[in-house]
Amino acid sequence: xxxxxxxxKFRILKIGQSMTLQCAQDMNxxxxxxxxxxxxMGLKLIYYSVGAGITxxxxxxxxxxxxxxxxxxxxxxxxxxAPSQTSVYxxxxxxxxxQPQHFGDGTRLSIL
Amino acid sequence: xQKVTQVQTEISVVEKEDVTLDCVYETRDTTYxxxxxxxxxxxxxxxxxxxxxxxEQNEISGRYSWNFQKxxxxxxxxxxxxxxVDSAVYFCAPEGVRGSNYKLTFGKGTLLTVNP
Numbered sequence: 001x002x003x004x005x006x007x008x009k010f011r012i013l014k015i016g017q018s019m020t021l022q023c024a025q026d027m028n029x030x031x032x033x034x035x036x037x038x039x040x041m042g043l044k045l046i047y048y049s050v051g052a053g054i055t056x057x058x059x060x061x062x063x064x065x066x067x068x069x070x071x072x073x074x075x076x077x078x079x080x081x082a083p084s085q086t087s088v089y090x091x092x093x094x095x096x097x098x099q100p101q102h103f104g105d106g107t108r109l110s111i112l
Numbered sequence: 113x114q115k116v117t118q119v120q121t122e123i124s125v126v127e128k129e130d131v132t133l134d135c136v137y138e139t140r141d142t143t144y145x146x147x148x149x150x151x152x153x154x155x156x157x158x159x160x161x162x163x164x165x166x167x168e169q170n171e172i173s174g175r176y177s178w179n180f181q182k183x184x185x186x187x188x189x190x191x192x193x194x195x196x197v198d199s200a201v202y203f204c205a206p207e208g209v210r211g212s213n214y215k216l217t218f219g220k221g222t223l224l225t226v227n228p
Contacts, residue, residue, distance in 0.1 A: 031214065092157075103156065103157040106156070
């Protein structure tokens, strides 16, 4: 099993550009999450989904959008990239509530 | 909303020393789960342990042990005979039940450096 796969691993964007961070899991997990991790900080939740077609905002959703059209995929869209969105982005999934989350390897995003 | 405080920002020890990482949390939930994750220098997040709020029995797994005390809202993590490979950032993360939709709240992490 591949687990949680994030692409790309690295990306540099110019201010004002847009892009989509991809996240796919092959474990048939219902719950999926997007986090950002700034240097020296813990993870902050951006958006999450409890199943296909259902998404909700986390702690820091501004400047991002998500969709969940399938169980496997949970892309994160950045519109009008800003320097404050420079961060490492992690996608995670789990099958049931209160189970451990499985994390992808992260996407390191720099906006210049 | 939940709040997590990881008491130590950074800890530096010499190999073979014992080290304890302290975590204090606030939650309105009466039932909840607590998690510890490890993030080594390579950057991935690794699940270490999960405990539920009903079970205050302390747990030992190899060189790792956990001390959970619901009365003081603390969930501490001890590494015995530390090794260089234990160097990482360690995160404590409670997960609520009602009203939080089973979301984790991460602390800011404790950077552990084990020197040879």
